[in-house]
Amino acid sequence: MAHNVARLRARLSRFDVTLRPHLKTGKSVDVARAVMASPAGPATVSTLKEAARFAEAGVRDIIYAVGITPDKLGRVLDLRSGGVDLAVVLDTVEQAEAVAAASREAGVRIPALIEIDCDGHRSGILPTDVEKLTAIGQILATDAELRGVLTHAGGSYAARGVAALVACAEEERRAVVDAATILRTADLACPVVSVGSTPTAHYAADLTGVTEVRAGVFVFFDLVMAGIGVCEVDDIALSVMATVIGFQREKGWILTDAGWMAMSRDRGTAKQAVDQGYGVVCDLAGRPYLNLIVADANQEHGIIAVRPGSGGVLPDLAIGDRVRILPNHACSTGA
Structure with a gap:
C-alpha cells in the first residue's frame, strides 16, 4: 500500500x-x-x-x-x-x-x-x-x-x-x-x-x-486495474482470506467460505481480455497459484477452479487450509 x-x-x-x-x-x-x-x-x-x-x-x-x-x-x-x-x-x-x-x-x-x-x-x-x-x-x-x-x-x-x-x-x-x-x-x-x-x-x-x-x-489496486494496465498483480494490496471448507472433486472444485458476500458481486474483469472470475487465488504469502480463480460464487460459498482452457491443475489443499483471494474491485470488496 x-x-x-x-x-x-x-x-x-x-x-x-x-x-x-x-x-x-x-x-x-x-x-x-x-x-x-x-x-x-x-x-x-x-x-x-x-x-x-x-x-x-x-x-x-x-x-x-x-x-x-x-x-x-x-x-x-x-x-x-x-x-x-x-x-x-x-x-x-x-x-x-x-x-x-x-x-x-x-x-x-x-x-x-x-x-x-x-x-x-x-x-x-x-x-x-x-x-x-x-x-x-x-x-x-x-x-x-x-x-x-x-x-x-x-x-x-x-x-x-x-x-x-x-x-x-x-x-x-x-x-x-x-x-x-x-x-x-x-x-x-x-x-x-x-x-x-x-x-x-x-x-x-x-x-x-x-x-x-x-x-x-x-x-490498494485490484484486478480490474491490473487488466487495464495501471498496475501489476503484485501491486494489489488488498485480499480476502478464505478457508477451504469442502470439495467437489469430480467437478474440479475447491469450496471456500468466501462467496460474493466476502468478495462482492463485481465482475469487472469479465469484459477484459482475461476474465478473473470473482478473484485470483493466492497462497497465504500472496503468491498467485497458476491459473486458479474463484470461478463462481454463492452468498457464502466460493468455488475455486482452474481457469477454463488453461490446462492447469488444482493445488493440494486440505479442509481448513487458508488462501488469499485478490479482488476484482477493491472498493466494493473493501466495503
Whole structure:
C-alpha cells in the first residue's frame, strides 16, 4: 500500500495539483491518514456516513462526491456547523435551487461543485452546455457558494493501452477546464477544477487548468486495474482470506467460505481480455497459484477452479487450509 501511495504522489508532484484521495476505498482512518496530505484532508467520500466518520477523526476538508438530494442537506449543515468544510456535488437546476434554499434558511452558504460529463459514462452536465452551466452557477453564487467544477473519467475503465489512457485523461481535463472557462466568462468564480479516476491520474500528460486530482482505488489496486494496465498483480494490496471448507472433486472444485458476500458481486474483469472470475487465488504469502480463480460464487460459498482452457491443475489443499483471494474491485470488496 505504501508503495502505491508513494507512486501516485511522485507522479502528481510534477503538476501543480492537490491530491484529494477518495476514502471510500479504504474506509479506514489509518488508511486515510496514510493517503491524505494532512490529518485534516483534503478528502473525498461517497456517503455522508463516511463524511461523519472521518470528520470525527479530524478530517476538515471533504467533498461528498455523489449528487446531493434535498433530504440530505440537513445532515450537510450539521457537519458544516461542526467545523467541517463539506462541499456537495450537483448537476441540475433543481438541486442548485434546493442547496440555495437550504443556505438561505440556515443563514450559511453551502459550497457546491457542478458535475461535468466528460465521457458519457454517467451523470453530469456536458461541458458545452453554456445555458445550464451558467443557470446553475448563478443560483449557487447568489444564495449558496459555487465552489467549482468536478468530473470523473469513468470511461477510462474501458480504455486499453497507454495511448487510450492518455487520451482519456486529456478528455477529462479538457471537459472541466472548458466548463470552468464558461463559468468565468459569465463572471462566476470557479476556484476548484477537479478531475478524478485512478487510470487517468496515472496517465495524465497535462493537467494545465486543473487544481486537484481525486483517486481512490490506487491505494490498494485490484484486478480490474491490473487488466487495464495501471498496475501489476503484485501491486494489489488488498485480499480476502478464505478457508477451504469442502470439495467437489469430480467437478474440479475447491469450496471456500468466501462467496460474493466476502468478495462482492463485481465482475469487472469479465469484459477484459482475461476474465478473473470473482478473484485470483493466492497462497497465504500472496503468491498467485497458476491459473486458479474463484470461478463462481454463492452468498457464502466460493468455488475455486482452474481457469477454463488453461490446462492447469488444482493445488493440494486440505479442509481448513487458508488462501488469499485478490479482488476484482477493491472498493466494493473493501466495503
